[in-house]
């Protein structure tokens with residue numbers, strides 16, 4: 001219908017523009033949250049980390065200001081990290097993709113919060129090798145809430161869903177069970193892997209924040225996502241190590257054992273991929289199995 005087509009475009013553009021604004025706020029979270037003594041809400045206005053000058057509103061327009069200022073602070077000329085426009089653009093793309101997947105629904109809102117938390121986690125972990133609890137623990141609760149509010153067969157898969165349905169379970173309870181299974185499988189697989197590594201090598205091979213992060217991903221994406229995401233994130237991680245080695249950014253091979261790499265950003269990349277392409281892949285795989 002003509003009207004709904006036009007409305008669809010207006011909503012899509014609106015959500016993408018909000019995505020830019022949300023990305024601007026994410027930059028504040030990424031910079032301030034892991035740093036002692038900086039509050040998210042105070043000061044209200046952003047400042048240049050180099051000269052501490054307040055940034056005027058017209059230099060603080062998401063993405064565009066970076067281009068107009070050619071990536072430098074207006075006052076002191078210090079280069080502005082390319083992370084700022086990157087996060088803003090990424091945030092807009094993710095928001096638009098979520099709108100395409102969910103439309104205007106509760107799921108759009110909750111999964112939007114989820115991908116924002118993932119984005120902040122990825123950038124904080126890649127810079128400082130920490131994953132703040134504040135980004136993980138409250139998001140757990142939102143994940144369980146949306147599983148109950150909007151029963152979601154993606155969380156369990158059709159086979160488990162049908163089995164529990166036959167057993168007389170309420171759809172909301174089945175959906176919540178899928179989330180809980182996702183948390184348990186995600187958390188335990190990395191927790192046990194890190195314990196095993198510690199027994200074997202006598203030192204930590206994973207950050208303490210990685211098992212809770214994969215648990216969070218399992219809550220929103222369901223238990224079936226865990227092993228594909230583990231596989232995909234390992235491949236992305238390995239590729240990026242090889243690219244860094246080729247670019248001479250890491251010490252030579254022999255020293256690699258002493259270098260710690262944040263695993264969080266790779267888990268996040270794989271999870272975002274699975275959020276948008278997981279169901280089509282499972283559908284394709286199932287069609288391969290059922291073809292005579």
Ligand SMILES: [Zn+2]
Pocket residue numbers: 048049050051052053073074075076077078
């Ligand atoms: Zn400055």
